[in-house]
Amino acid sequence: MSKKSASDRQILEWRRNLAEELAEYRIYRRLAQKRDGEEREILLELAEAEKRHALHWEMLLGDKVGKPLRPSFRTLLLGLLARWFGFVFALALIQTSEERATERRSDDDDWGTPSMAADEAVHAEVIRALATRGRNSMSGTFRAAVFGANDGLVSNLALVIGVAAAGIDNSTVLLTGASGLLAGALSMAAGEWVSVRSQRELLDASTPDENSNSLLPALDYDANELALVYRARGLSQDEAERLAGAAFEKMRAQESVNALDTHTADFEEIGSPWRAATSSFLFFATGAVIPIIPFIFTSGMVAVLIATVLVGIALLFTGGVVGVLSGKPPFPRAMRQLLIGYSAGIITFALGLLFGTTA
Incomplete structure (x- = not known):
């Protein structure tokens, strides 16, 4: 099929592809500006590959290239993240985008060359490798932060709405929530400290x-x-x-040699026990304070409803962030986190109503 026989729909699709490739070229260039060494070189080479892909669509379009189209909302969002947010966060979203581009090329795009489809597949693996570096460097602290925040949200929501459902006065609900916050945060911090410290001691014994x-x-x-x-x-x-x-x-030959050297995990990959403990404490406390806030200003079922909504929004956010950083679609992870949190809250709320009625 030649350019002359291309339908209007196909021409529009080519123009969209051109806009996407140019946007991705700019994203990789922008990310490269924030890195140095090998990572910078890799990102610049990826940018040049996207530029080659854009040239392919320009050649197909010829004089029908028209005015530049805006890229998709997802690509615009990627550009925003590349400019303002963390490197790993942006790479995780780009990884998902490259994987989807690979599927699109292989499924229903008869105009992209085989080398372009192969490029997209390789790009996904390159981005996966770069993102994995970043995930490994932040794994200990990030794990403590995310699990700390989620535990604080779920456990204190379940605690305060369960007590409130039993008909306890507002001051007691606040005292219960504050006690749950402090006890949970200290417990999480102690658990993270022991966990990371034990890992480091095991590594030290193996070195x-x-x-x-x-x-x-x-x-x-x-x-x-x-x-x-x-x-x-x-x-x-x-x-x-x-x-x-x-x-x-x-x-x-009197050469320097470390014959007993071995490949073991790096202490940096495990992280600092104090940093993990502090992160866990702060994020648990941050999550746990959210369901308490409404009871400061109101009481009863109104406070329960507001607390439930606020915690639901926070759970959607933390679940979505975990999904993005793991290179997976964020929405299912966000809904999973919401379902888990609300299930715990519903159970304690029902128990609170039962005990309140019995009393």
């Missing part, structure tokens, strides 16, 4: 003693017990002896 390297030159070359270390780490006997022999040769 080779650096002082042992200084004694290695005194080993008997013929016995070569260094090979036993490598075999204990899971290597075959031949591979272990080869590595041990190579280490001895370097030591004989």
